[in-house]
């Protein structure tokens with residue numbers, strides 16, 4: 246499968262934070278969701294992919310090309326949505342669009358106007374007078390109007406009302422039919438349930454898993470049982486163990502093995518993405534200890 250984005254052993258060192266050894270492939274024509282808690286490194290990773298910050302080490306190829314030689318070519322084919330895109334805030338929607346459009350040889354004015362109407366963006370309002378959600382919509386309308394092959398969205402739904410969030414997901418889902426590739430970061434796992442083909446979960450600067458969504462949902466399960474069933478062997482397979490009134494509750498990445506478990510008191514349930522993210526978040530503090 247052709248990869249639109251290829252990261253190999255990418256690191257980024259800040260004083261108090263490190264993005265560690267990130268290797269990632271985003272297959273052409275797919276939607277990848279990037280999820281992780283606050284401060285996990287999602288925006289840092291996205292900035293590396295956009296060449297807005299230089300990795301400390303490792304290599305990045307977009308459309309099979311490196312930024313050193315092909316920055317302009319690459320950037321023209323990316324639609325980037327985030328909440329501080331460096332637009333001139335004193336310009337109106339219409340003027341800012343006129344400044345941006347010539348940068349893209351494949352700018353599609355008709356498409357921009359149809360998104361502007363759909364998003365109810367007032368042409369003559371200054372950007373600084375738009376709400377956060379409206380600014381995000383403007384950024385989105387720009388990103389979707391120059392026939393970008395790769396669309397990168399950093400928390401595009403933050404600041405958007407639930408109705409528009411849903412509409413946005415439908416738009417993203419729809420444009421995939423036209424062979425585009427999408428990476429978007431979010432805190433809302435239900436959005437990934439709806440549209441993502443692949444999920445990458447990062448925590449503390451490291452990829453914990455990156456795989457096809459269906460594969461992930463098959464790999465993980467939520468395990469519940471009474472305290473007396475919690476053998477040391479069982480603990481080895483549990484992630485984010487939690488004490489409950491009944492006994493324990495945890496995640497496992499060995500769902501298959503638990504399907505055949507002999508202990509009739511242990512319950513095995515399908516895990517949702519929200520479960521997976523929740524239990525991994527608990528991992529550092531509670532792994533293997535409920536006593």
Ligand SMILES: Nc1ncnc2c1ncn2[C@@H]1O[C@H](COP(=O)(O)OP(=O)(O)OP(=O)(O)O)[C@@H](O)[C@H]1O
Pocket residue numbers: 259260261262281282283284285286287288289290
């Ligand atoms: N320019 C910078 N200089 C120093 N540290 C930085 C810089 N940018 C980000 N960081 C740190 O890197 C860590 C990861 O930040 P990042 O914004 O990538 O996380 P995130 O996963 O996007 O978080 P959130 O979900 O809260 O937006 C944080 O601890 C942040 O303080």
